[in-house]
């Protein structure tokens with residue numbers, strides 16, 4: 001066994017451990033990521049801080065080297081799996097806030113796109129803020145979205161896309177909602193790394209969420225506004 005294998009994560013300072021976790025995420029080391037997450041939690045870190053400083057930042061670094069052709073799909077998949085394992089530990093903790101139910105969201109990644117880490121993060125943070133989240137997964141054609149809206153009657157529809165080739169599909173879904181006369185029954189939020197505010201407006205969404213934390217705040221605002229409008233109409 002090499003010295004590297006023997007590395008005792010618990011003996012590292014917080015800063016060294018987080019740096020080591022960035023390396024471990026890069027190398028797709030699932031067990032080490034889980035161990036690191038648990039150590040930070042035991043040291044009193046909040047689940048949110050572990051998520052953002054150790055996991056999301058680690059994935060950002062992976063993203064840079066993927067872009068630059070230093071890492072390839074199989075390696076990034078290993079990183080993604082390690083990230084998901086770490087998120088699995090944090091998920092119940094983030095959802096445990098006991099916040100009153102704020103509303104319901106259906107969320108899914110659009111057709112042709114299998115990226116789901118960002119979507120899962122948004123789901124986790126929304127659950128933590130007291131939303132009920134129905135996650136319809138990846139690669140969703142318009143029919144899946146419409147069926148989920150019909151079945152679950154959420155307040156919010158969330159769509160995620162990470163590819164410039166799949167993001168236009170959001171407009172296909174929104175146009176189908178308009179055609180069915182149900183567009184205004186829902187708050188539509190869109191997100192994913194290649195999107196921006198202008199794109200959100202261009203496809204007819206109500207809001208673009210830059211990251212999971214911003215999304216939660218926007219969702220709360222939009223729900224409050226919707227309730228006020230309804231109250232004004234009926235009152």
Ligand code: B12
Pocket residue numbers: 056059060062063064066067068073074076077080107112113114115116117118119121122157158159160161162163164165189190191192193194208209210211212213215
């Ligand atoms: C991990 C990853 C993969 C993994 C996905 C694993 C998984 N289970 O998700 C794998 C290896 C499978 C993969 C495959 C591919 N990938 Co990829 N991938 C990435 C990578 C490195 C990280 C994405 C990620 O998870 N980020 C971390 C999360 C936390 O961030 P996020 O997704 O942006 O989400 C946040 C916000 O955007 C927002 N958000 C996200 N969704 C939503 C939804 C709503 C409703 C709201 C409000 C907010 C919101 O909140 C989130 C949390 O804060 C990115 C690089 C990058 N910089 O994005 C490339 C990247 C997206 N991939 C890319 C490419 C090209 C591909 C492939 C085509 C590669 C190939 N040749 O096969 C395939 C496509 C497969 C497919 N059909 O979908 C390109 C896209 C380029 C482009 N212009 O379109 C990128 C940008 C890399 C690059 N620079 O080249 N990939």
